[in-house]
Amino acid sequence: MPVREPVLTEKMPTLTINGMTVDVPQGTSILNAAKDVGVEIPHYCYHPKLSIAGNCRMCLVEVEKFPKLQTACSTVVSDGMVVRTDTEKVRKAVTGVLELMLIHHPIDCPICDQAGECGLQNYYMKFGLHKSRYDLEDKVHKKKVQDIGGQIVLDAERCILCSRCVRFLDEVTGTRELNFFNRGDHSEISIFPGRPLDNDYTGNLADICPVGALTSKDFRFKCRVWFLKAFDSICTGCSKGCNVDAHHKGDILYRLKPRWNDAVNQAWMCDFGRLTYKAMNEARLLTPFVREGGARKVAPWGSLLPDVAFRLKSAADKGGTDRVAVIASPQSSNEELYLLRRLATELLGTKNLAFTYRVAGDGFADDFLIRADKNPNARGAQLLGIPDGAAFDALVSRIADGGIDALLVFGNGIGALSEEETAALLAKVPFVAQVGTNEGPVSKAATAVLPSASVAERAGTFTNHAGRVQRFRFGFPARGKAKNPIEILVSLGNRLGAGWTFAGEASVFKAIAETETPFTGMSYDSIGMFGQEIAK
Amino acid sequence: METVLTTHFANERYRLLDTYRRYGGYEALKKAFAMDPGGIIDEVKKANLRGRGGAGFPAGVKWGFLPKDLSRPRVLVVNADEGEPGTFKDRVIMTRGPHLLIEGIVISCFALRAYACWIYIRGEFVREARIMDEAIAEAYAAGFLGKNILGSGFDLDVTVHRGAGAYICGEETSLINSLEGKRGWPRLKPPFPASVGAFGLPTIVNNVETIADIPWIVTHGGETFAALGVEKNGGTRLIGVSGAVNRPGVYELAAGTNLKEIIYTHAGGIKDGKKLKAVIPGGSSTPVLRPDEIDVSYDIESMAKIGTMAGSGGVIVIPEGTCMVRALSVLMNFYAHESCGQCTPCREGTGWLKKIVGRIEAGKGRKGDVELILDLCDNMMGRTICPLSEAAVMPAQSFIWKFREEFDRHIGEQKCPYGNRF
Numbered sequence: 001m002p003v004r005e006p007v008l009t010e011k012m013p014t015l016t017i018n019g020m021t022v023d024v025p026q027g028t029s030i031l032n033a034a035k036d037v038g039v040e041i042p043h044y045c046y047h048p049k050l051s052i053a054g055n056c057r058m059c060l061v062e063v064e065k066f067p068k069l070q071t072a073c074s075t076v077v078s079d080g081m082v083v084r085t086d087t088e089k090v091r092k093a094v095t096g097v098l099e100l101m102l103i104h105h106p107i108d109c110p111i112c113d114q115a116g117e118c119g120l121q122n123y124y125m126k127f128g129l130h131k132s133r134y135d136l137e138d139k140v141h142k143k144k145v146q147d148i149g150g151q152i153v154l155d156a157e158r159c160i161l162c163s164r165c166v167r168f169l170d171e172v173t174g175t176r177e178l179n180f181f182n183r184g185d186h187s188e189i190s191i192f193p194g195r196p197l198d199n200d201y202t203g204n205l206a207d208i209c210p211v212g213a214l215t216s217k218d219f220r221f222k223c224r225v226w227f228l229k230a231f232d233s234i235c236t237g238c239s240k241g242c243n244v245d246a247h248h249k250g251d252i253l254y255r256l257k258p259r260w261n262d263a264v265n266q267a268w269m270c271d272f273g274r275l276t277y278k279a280m281n282e283a284r285l286l287t288p289f290v291r292e293g294g295a296r297k298v299a300p301w302g303s304l305l306p307d308v309a310f311r312l313k314s315a316a317d318k319g320g321t322d323r324v325a326v327i328a329s330p331q332s333s334n335e336e337l338y339l340l341r342r343l344a345t346e347l348l349g350t351k352n353l354a355f356t357y358r359v360a361g362d363g364f365a366d367d368f369l370i371r372a373d374k375n376p377n378a379r380g381a382q383l384l385g386i387p388d389g390a391a392f393d394a395l396v397s398r399i400a401d402g403g404i405d406a407l408l409v410f411g412n413g414i415g416a417l418s419e420e421e422t423a424a425l426l427a428k429v430p431f432v433a434q435v436g437t438n439e440g441p442v443s444k445a446a447t448a449v450l451p452s453a454s455v456a457e458r459a460g461t462f463t464n465h466a467g468r469v470q471r472f473r474f475g476f477p478a479r480g481k482a483k484n485p486i487e488i489l490v491s492l493g494n495r496l497g498a499g500w501t502f503a504g505e506a507s508v509f510k511a512i513a514e515t516e517t518p519f520t521g522m523s524y525d526s527i528g529m530f531g532q533e534i535a536k
Numbered sequence: 537m538e539t540v541l542t543t544h545f546a547n548e549r550y551r552l553l554d555t556y557r558r559y560g561g562y563e564a565l566k567k568a569f570a571m572d573p574g575g576i577i578d579e580v581k582k583a584n585l586r587g588r589g590g591a592g593f594p595a596g597v598k599w600g601f602l603p604k605d606l607s608r609p610r611v612l613v614v615n616a617d618e619g620e621p622g623t624f625k626d627r628v629i630m631t632r633g634p635h636l637l638i639e640g641i642v643i644s645c646f647a648l649r650a651y652a653c654w655i656y657i658r659g660e661f662v663r664e665a666r667i668m669d670e671a672i673a674e675a676y677a678a679g680f681l682g683k684n685i686l687g688s689g690f691d692l693d694v695t696v697h698r699g700a701g702a703y704i705c706g707e708e709t710s711l712i713n714s715l716e717g718k719r720g721w722p723r724l725k726p727p728f729p730a731s732v733g734a735f736g737l738p739t740i741v742n743n744v745e746t747i748a749d750i751p752w753i754v755t756h757g758g759e760t761f762a763a764l765g766v767e768k769n770g771g772t773r774l775i776g777v778s779g780a781v782n783r784p785g786v787y788e789l790a791a792g793t794n795l796k797e798i799i800y801t802h803a804g805g806i807k808d809g810k811k812l813k814a815v816i817p818g819g820s821s822t823p824v825l826r827p828d829e830i831d832v833s834y835d836i837e838s839m840a841k842i843g844t845m846a847g848s849g850g851v852i853v854i855p856e857g858t859c860m861v862r863a864l865s866v867l868m869n870f871y872a873h874e875s876c877g878q879c880t881p882c883r884e885g886t887g888w889l890k891k892i893v894g895r896i897e898a899g900k901g902r903k904g905d906v907e908l909i910l911d912l913c914d915n916m917m918g919r920t921i922c923p924l925s926e927a928a929v930m931p932a933q934s935f936i937w938k939f940r941e942e943f944d945r946h947i948g949e950q951k952c953p954y955g956n957r958f
Contacts, residue, residue, distance in 0.1 A: 054724040055878045057919055068918040074724055096915030100884035133908060138891050161877065180719060180877065183702070185887035187877030 015081035030072035030083055031059055039085055042094060042123050044101075044210045045162040046073035049267045050171055053163050056101075058123070060093045061085045069093055094127045103134040104185060106144075106157045114212030116225040120160070142188050149177070149196025151203045151217050151271055156188040159213035165189065165205045172268065173199040189213075200370060203274040204267075207257055218275065219255045228254055232529065234462050234472040236331060236455050237273035239357075239373040241464030243530070244269060246277065246456055251479045253277040253456055261530050264468065270370050277456075283439045285451035286480025299448070301483065308408075308433045308448055309495035315406035315431065316348055325352035325395060325404045328386050329411030330375035332485065333460030334469070335508035337377070337384050338516065339489040339500075340410060347496040352404065354392040355381050356415040371465055380463035383518045383534065399425055406431040410485070412440030419444065435485055452485045453478035460486075460505040461527065463534065469522060470531035538764055540752045540772045541745070542788040545632040551667060553674040556635040562680055564751035568643040569688040571754070576647035580750065582758030584770030586791075588625075589615055589706070589743035590819060590848040591923075592769075592836040599648060601730035602738050610650040610738045613715065613729075614641060614747055616657040616664075617699055617706035620819035621870060622850030625774035626744035628786045630657075630664045633748070634671035638694065640747035642680060643754055645692050648740055653694045655744075656711050659701040668696050703874035707922045708741040710876065721878045722922035743848075745774055765791030769835040773846070777803040779853035780810065792835040799830065799853055806855050814854040814939070818847025820867055821927030823934035824854075844934070859954035860939040861897045861946050864931060868893045871928035882925035885916040889932055897956065901947035906936055 012023040017030070020037040029052075031041050045056035052074045060069040064082035069090065072083075084090065102120065109115045142156035166178050166189060177197045181190050191197065197205075206216040228247040235242040235256065242265035244256045256277050258269040290299045290307075299307075316324045326344040328337055344353040357378035365372040382388065392415070398404060407429045414422055422441035426432050434446035437454050456475040463469050478484065486508060490500050502508050506524055513522045518534040526532055549555040556562070568576055581596030602610060614637070618626040629637055641653050657665050672694050675681045683691045697715055699705045705714045709723035712734045733739020749771055753761045762770035769791045775798055776786045782804030789798065795817060799805070806812050812827040817834070823844040825832075832838055839846045854863060872890035877883045889912060892905055913929040920926075936943055945953050 052724065054921060055880070057880050060919065071724075093915065093919060097880050097919065100880050100888070100915065103884055103888060134888065135891075138888075140887070160880070161883065163878075180721075183704075183877050184872050184875040185877070185884055187883060 011079075013077050013079040013081070015077050015079070015083060017083045018086050024077060028077050030061060030063070030070070030075050030077055030081075033077050034072065034083070034085065041072045041085055042098075042127055043073055044119055044160055045164060047164050047167075047208055050164060050167040050208075053167065056160065056162050057097045058094060058101075060090060060097070062087050062090050091127070095130060098123055098128045099130055099133070101160045102128070102132070103138075104140045104157070105160075106139075108158070112155075112158065112212040113215045113220055113225075114158075114209075118212060119210035140185050142186075146190075147196075147217070148191045149198065149202070150205075151274065152197060152205050152214050153217055153220060154190070155213050155215070156190065158211050159189055160211055161187055161189065162210060163189075164208045164210070165214055168204060168208055169197075169199070172204075173201050175199040178205075200270045200272065200366065201268060201368075203269070203271050204258065207267075216255065223249055223254050230257075231456075231475040232259060232471070232473045233455060233475065234376060234470050235269060235273040235276060236376045236462075237270070237276040237374065238371040239375060239378055239465040240265065240273075240369050240371050241376060241462055241468060241470050241531075242269045242273055242369060243470065244273075246475055248456065248475055251457075251476050253280050253475075263530060264464065264470075265369055268369060272370070279438055280454040280456050284454070284479060284482070285436055285438060285443055285449060286482055288448075288450055288481060290448045291446065301481065304448060304450065305488070305491045306495055308450070309492050311431045311433070311448075312348060312406050312408060312492075313496055316350065319405050321349040322352070323403065323405040324348050324350045325399065325407045326350065327392075327395070327407065327409045327411070327414060328353065328355040328381055330355055330357045330373075330378035330381050331412075332377060332381075332410055333458075333472075333505065334377065334380040334384065334463060334512060334519070335460045335505040336410075336485045336489060337381050337386060338508060338512050339486065339493065339502070341384055341386055343489060343493050343496065343498070344408075347493055347498055352395055352398065354387045354395045356388050356392040358415045359413075360416045360418070373465065376462040376464070379465055379467060380461075380469075383463060383467075384512075384516060396425065399428055402428045404429050407433070409434045409442050409446065410436070412436045412438045412442055414442060417441065435488055437482070450488055451480065451482040452488070453482050457482065458484045458486070458505070461509060461524075464531075467518075467534040467536075468531045469519070469527055469534060471524060471527055537790065538772070539788045540761070540764070541629060541633065541636060541748055541774065542786075545628065548632075551632060551634055551671065553635060553671070553678055556633070560755075561635050562639055564754040565639050565642055565680065566686060568646055568754045569686060569690070573647045573649060576643065576754060579753055579758035580647070583749075583753045583761040584758075584765065584768055585746060585749055585753065585761065586769055586836055587743055588745035588749075588773065588849065590620060590821075590845070592846065595742060595746050598730070598742070599740060601728065602648060602740065603731055606649060608738055609652075610648055610740070611734050612641065612645050612648060612650045612653040612747075613708075613712065613734055613739055613741045614653060614655040614744055615706060615708065615711060615741055616655050616661070616668075616744045617711060618658055618661070618744070618848075619703040619706040620821065620848045620850060621867075622776065622778055622816060622852040623819045623848040624776045624778070625786050625849055627661060627664050628774065629744050629748050630661070631667055634668050635675065636748045636751060637668075637744055638671055638675050638680065640750040641694055642685060642692055643750050644740075644742070644747055646688075646690055650740070651691060651693070653692065654715055654734065655694065655696045656705070656715055657696055657698055658705075659699045661698075665696055665698050672696065702876070703870075704876040704922070704924060707924065710922065711741065712739065719876075721876050722924075724921055745849075766833065766835045766838075768837055773834070773849050775802075775834070775849045775851060777851045777853065779851075780807040780855035781805065781853050782807055789834075792833045792838070795825075795830045795832050795834045795851070798834060798851060803851075803853070806853065808855075810855040810857065812853065813856045813858055814860065814863075816850075816852035816854070816931070818845045819850040820852065820870065821923075821930055822847040823930045824938060826938050857954070859897070859952055859956050860935055860942045861893065862952065862954070862956045864935040865890075865893045865897045867931050868928065871924065875924055875928075879920040879922075879925065881916045881919040882928070885912055885925060886928045888912060889928060893932070896943060896946045897952055899946065899949075899951035901943070901950070903947065905947060906940070906943050909936060 243259040714720040
């Protein structure tokens with residue numbers, strides 16, 4: 001059954017909910033209409049992005065002229081409807097359903113990852129608070145800790161059989177791995193024997209499960225959720241630009257969860273993207289260093305930045321601007337790419353500027369969220385006038401031919417080049433400065449390494465494949481001695497005579513909006529929470 | 537007394553097409569083809585034909601729910617799942633007069649402009665399914681099914697689909713899901729099957745007996761049929777009497793026959809000269825009656841007035857000496873086993889009821905258990921997508937309301953006073 005979308009018509013049915021009057025578009029459910037007047041109707045099986053199941057029976061409300069209580073999720077409002085959620089009858093029904101949901105529940109909250117964000121805990125505190133009338137020895141036991149494939153562990157005992165997961169796999173991925181087995185209070189969800197979860201979106205199951213039945217293998221036992229703080233970010237796993245909530249404790253990221261944006265990823269994200277946070281915790285470049293005689297030597301920022309600026313400048317001065325080159329990265333933000341372009345073309349005066357979105361891998365893409373371009377901002381780089389494709393290949397051959405004396409590289413690797421190929425290529429250049437976040441092929445070969453803040457440690461905008469400009473927010477201060485690349489670029493630029501007064505990404509974006517045609521008229525305000533498409 | 541269905545059931549060869557035709561079989565069909573489809577529906581409305589599956593919904597009204605436009609093909613599904621404990625009338629129709637059902641199907645489909653019909657038959661009915669298949673093959677061979685039936689230009693295909701043994705698949709939307717190859721879970725309504733039913737098509741689901749009544753209605757007219765019964769409840773009913781009676785079996789009686797007369801006259805009274813203790817009047821889910829309540833007209837309205845139902849026509853007679861707690865315990869085991877597991881109150885509630893009633897019967901009941909059952913019943917009643925939850929609650933409540941002292945004795949004495957052991 002398709003999701004029922006409210007149909008906007010001129011006639012808006014007016015109804016009253018707990019005495020408050022509200023008018024809503026035709027086709028709206030009572031549950032959604034109630035949200036408009038701030039009335040919370042408890043529910044488990046209802047999910048805005050899935051079809052209506054109406055089987056948890058938590059959202060029962062009293063509707064005048066109906067003899068029985070109605071499910072608010074499935075009952076469409078009509079003009080003049082009178083709904084009450086605050087009567088004794090409704091309260092008893094909701095508490096009664098909740099009691100029934102809990103009778104077989106193992107109540108193992110102390111060892112459950114869902115604790116703190118669990119629908120059963122939350123509603124028990126709000127609508128339950130009853131003493132158990134059910135005998136411990138009467139509980140039906142089901143199989144716990146089942147690895148059902150993908151990123152998911154299933155605990156059948158905690159399951160309230162709301163069917164969200166079954167509907168997700170039916171309606172969103174179409175892979176239908178989970179289904180119901182057995183009947184009555186022995187019902188449980190499970191995979192078919194020998195057929196584990198086999199799709200690229202399994203992580204979403206843990207998100208939509210309202211209880212602790214489906215939990216994430218990756219997040220399992222890592223952290224209690226109430227210690228986590230969240231900030232708005234953008235997934236850097238590909239050019240789709242899925243909106244995410246990044247959850248962290250201190251300077252450690254623990255998980256990414258999809259943040260709802262109907263224009264991009266709805267309520268979902270892929271399994272690959274979900275694990276991209278790991279790179280922001282592990283194998284990070286945290287200290288600036290230079291390579292002397294093959295050995296790494298820690299270099300203070302105070303001397304390293306002037307040194308890099310000097311080496312770039314002097315190479316241009318001595319051999320000509322043709323002998324200096326800059327490789328940009330589609331992992332950089334619009335703001336960083338804008339400054340880098342100006343640094344290369346205006347300050348160093350070189351035409352040797354290019355990037356590539358090619359990466360090692362199989363180039364897998366699907367027709368939903370996963371795109372072959374594994375960078376968040378290749379489109380932004382193109383829109384800001386940084387050449388790719390043939391220009392990049394030409395630049396690489398030029399480097400390989402020994403035509404470059406000083407090279408500034410953004411990013412942890414160069415395109416799809418392997419570690420050996422990168423080392424061989426960079427060996428042709430006397431001076432290589434890198435701005436990167438993680439250990440990788442470039443940091444193993446560069447002459448000077450300038451550690452960059454990760455996406456979680458800085459802010460800015462990415463332009464996704466469709467030309468949608470989206471903000472990612474600052475989560476927490478950069479780890480170690482890593483620096484915001486904008487700061488690095490402004491510092492280098494000013495040492496090359498730019499006279500920039502940019503203070504942070506916001507001021508850079510303002511300049512972009514003033515001078516870069518695709519971005520004309522945009523501002524952080526107009527981009528807002530959900531992004532804004534470039535003018536077509 | 538005038539009978540509609542069982543007139544020739546004593547003749548075992550009545551199940552064969554030749555014999556059926558010798559008794560005037562398929563003549564109603566010829567008459568129907570000469571009628572206007574809307575005219576047939578009018579006759580069914582006039583007949584006051586109430587659905588025989590249990591809910592007693594007026595069949596003509598149900599037929600009227602089909603969308604007016606004919607842009608989408610319509611289908612008829614015959615509910616032959618007959619799963620309600622105490623009910624065994626549809627199997628008599630299918631084994632004794634399968635062509636009655638087939639003729640009813642063809643006329644109904646012609647009236648509804650349905651091009652296909654499935655007979656969803658319960659999995660346990662192996663013999664019945666075979667007989668239906670044989671009768672359908674005969675009907676195809678004689679041109680009563682298939683293309684251009686009797687030169688009328690009307691085409692119809694009928695398929696027997698066997699269920700896999702689930703009580704819930706007798707519920708019409710669950711039946712449709714099962715027919716489609718899905719898990720037998722009742723569907724959320726609306727949409728009702730008449731607009732979105734089997735395979736997404738406008739669908740009418742009728743009980744076997746309901747459809748088998750149609751040829752008689754066409755032959756004799758709706759008003760004649762209505763006159764057989766009582767006001768709002770036309771025709772006859774097949775009533776299956778089981779339990780402690782001298783002549784258990786299926787009786788075709790006018791709707792509105794007195795229940796006491798059904799038990800004492802038709803079914804021969806209580807076995808072994810015992811006294812009557814209780815009657816479950818319309819299949820296991822209908823509220824139980826005490827002996828002083830059975831002097832009642834066995835029709836839908838009269839039964840509703842005394843707080844019970846004529847249901848699917850399955851009268852279960854319980855004699856003195858029967859432990860009512862044990863009887864309820866058996867029923868609760870059934871509903872706990874058959875709950876499909878979709879809605880929380882039914883899934884968890886039926887299992888809980890089974891456990892509480894079970895422990896009372898086993899002599900382990902506690903003070904407050906009876907109140908707990910009643911409160912639990914209140915939390916289950918009217919809280920689910922389909923009526924299975926209510927089917928479990930109605931016996932539980934009525935057994936307690938009417939035989940409370942037996943529950944209290946079990947709890948007080950901590951044993952079954954009837955000496956039952958599990």
